[in-house]
Amino acid sequence: MGLDPNVTKYLKRVERALIVSIPIILDDGSLQIFEGYRVQHSTVRGPGKGGLRFAPNVNLDEVKALATWMTWKCSLLKLPLGGAKGGICVNPRELSKNELEKLTRRFTTEIINIIGPDIDIPAPDVNTNAQIMAWIMDTYSMNKGRTVPGVVTGKPIEIGGSVGRNSATGMGLYYIIEAMCEKLNIKLESQSIIIQGFGNVGGWIASLLYERGCKIFAVSDISGGLYYSEGLKIDKLLEWTKDGNYLKDYKDENYKLITNTELLTTECDILIPAALENQIIKENANEIKCKIILEGANGPTTPEADQILFDKGIYVIPDILANAGGVCVSYFEYVQDIHAYFWDLERINKELKRIMIEAFEDVYKLHKDRKITLRTAAYIIAVSRIAKAYDLRGIFP
Ligand code: NAD
Numbered sequence: 433m434g435l436d437p438n439v440t441k442y443l444k445r446v447e448r449a450l451i452v453s454i455p456i457i458l459d460d461g462s463l464q465i466f467e468g469y470r471v472q473h474s475t476v477r478g479p480g481k482g483g484l485r486f487a488p489n490v491n492l493d494e495v496k497a498l499a500t501w502m503t504w505k506c507s508l509l510k511l512p513l514g515g516a517k518g519g520i521c522v523n524p525r526e527l528s529k530n531e532l533e534k535l536t537r538r539f540t541t542e543i544i545n546i547i548g549p550d551i552d553i554p555a556p557d558v559n560t561n562a563q564i565m566a567w568i569m570d571t572y573s574m575n576k577g578r579t580v581p582g583v584v585t586g587k588p589i590e591i592g593g594s595v596g597r598n599s600a601t602g603m604g605l606y607y608i609i610e611a612m613c614e615k616l617n618i619k620l621e622s623q624s625i626i627i628q629g630f631g632n633v634g635g636w637i638a639s640l641l642y643e644r645g646c647k648i649f650a651v652s653d654i655s656g657g658l659y660y661s662e663g664l665k666i667d668k669l670l671e672w673t674k675d676g677n678y679l680k681d682y683k684d685e686n687y688k689l690i691t692n693t694e695l696l697t698t699e700c701d702i703l704i705p706a707a708l709e710n711q712i713i714k715e716n717a718n719e720i721k722c723k724i725i726l727e728g729a730n731g732p733t734t735p736e737a738d739q740i741l742f743d744k745g746i747y748v749i750p751d752i753l754a755n756a757g758g759v760c761v762s763y764f765e766y767v768q769d770i771h772a773y774f775w776d777l778e779r780i781n782k783e784l785k786r787i788m789i790e791a792f793e794d795v796y797k798l799h800k801d802r803k804i805t806l807r808t809a810a811y812i813i814a815v816s817r818i819a820k821a822y823d824l825r826g827i828f829p
Pocket of ligand 1: 557628630653730759
């Protein structure tokens with residue numbers, strides 16, 4: 433890239449990281465203190481944007497990495513936003529609804545000075561949802577003395593959320609895999625699919641591909657996976673997991689229980705990791721047997737594994753492109769909140785497809801022209817735009 437070494441130095445660090453303690457009186461009257469984080473990696477192209485994760489292994493380094501990915505993702509899609517992320521180290525399944533609400537509201541208050549429509553706009557991520565976004569929006573608004581819908585995205589539609597936000601990441605993955613199949617001259621509906629993670633991202637892409645006629649051989653959640661060589665009934669499984677049931681408890685005599693480790697190395701055409709980071713690693717990369725990996729999760733493939741997959745001739749469609757549909761529709765939600773004018777689903781999906789396909793075409797062309805991986809191509813485009821923005825703005829003072 434010929435990147436200015438000063439820019440590299442700058443981009444290696446996050447602009448701001450805030451660590452907060454969140455004290456909560458639990459339902460049994462005892463006090464528990466949780467640790468939370470909000471990190472802004474770069475705001476050179478606009479306010480920070482990125483999800484909020486509630487999980488037991490959340491830590492500052494993970495949040496920093498996720499914030500950095502958001503910088504590249506927003507840049508790749510040409511959204512006028514920067515990269516941010518947040519999280520709380522907690523297992524939300526161990527909390528009651530009342531405790532979860534208190535945790536969310538106190539966390540919001542602790543980070544209130546560094547979020548806002550012009551500063552940094554959180555959104556849902558692992559184990560956070562529209563209800564949690566509603567509590568954040570309400571807490572922020574109560575503190576400011578006015579309703580501020582644009583402070584978070586992924587809100588319920590009734591309070592300024594956008595149609596199509598829930599399905600956006602899955603929809604984006606779908607547009608990208610459709611475009612990739614076209615480039616490779618293969619029929620999407622005849623591909624066999626395996627998906628790790630059956631939450632927002634995994635569930636939606638499973639549903640879209642199932643409706644398209646693809647055979648989904650295996651899916652998994654944190655409890656383990658289900659496999660059936662004739663294809664799983666995804667609509668039934670979505671119904672089952674809707675109320676929090678685990679996949680491992682689903683009863684169908686044809687379905688075989690498999691582990692997440694087995695799932696990743698089961699033969700298929702398209703493998704979609706849609707759970708967590710660091711799943712495809714140097715220890716299992718050689719065992720992966722698919723044509724295409726479509727990264728639904730952020731950072732599911734480690735750099736060592738990436739090289740092994742490249743040598744094996746497996747196409748990896750990188751996270752910063754593949755799963756960017758979520759932040760794209762989050763951006764639409766933010767625009768709609770600020771304008772107080774809301775779009776219909778047809779417009780959302782049309783604009784989403786336009787932006788995703790434009791980014792895909794740029795990445796695919798550079799990958800072909802320079803004979804580099806899709807990931808390297810995506811990074812070159814994303815980082816170049818950030819570097820240009822630094823160049824134009826200069827380093828203050
Ligand atoms: P989610 O909480 O809705 O679902 C996560 C799924 O992964 C669940 O099925 C869970 O059981 C499973 N899971 C958790 N730990 C696991 C483990 N150790 N092994 C196997 N499965 C496990 O979360 P989500 O919003 O679907 O996010 C999934 C991934 O996609 C994350 O990496 C997230 O950062 C990324 N992502 C999400 C969005 C979005 O809009 N929600 C957008 C872009 C990227």
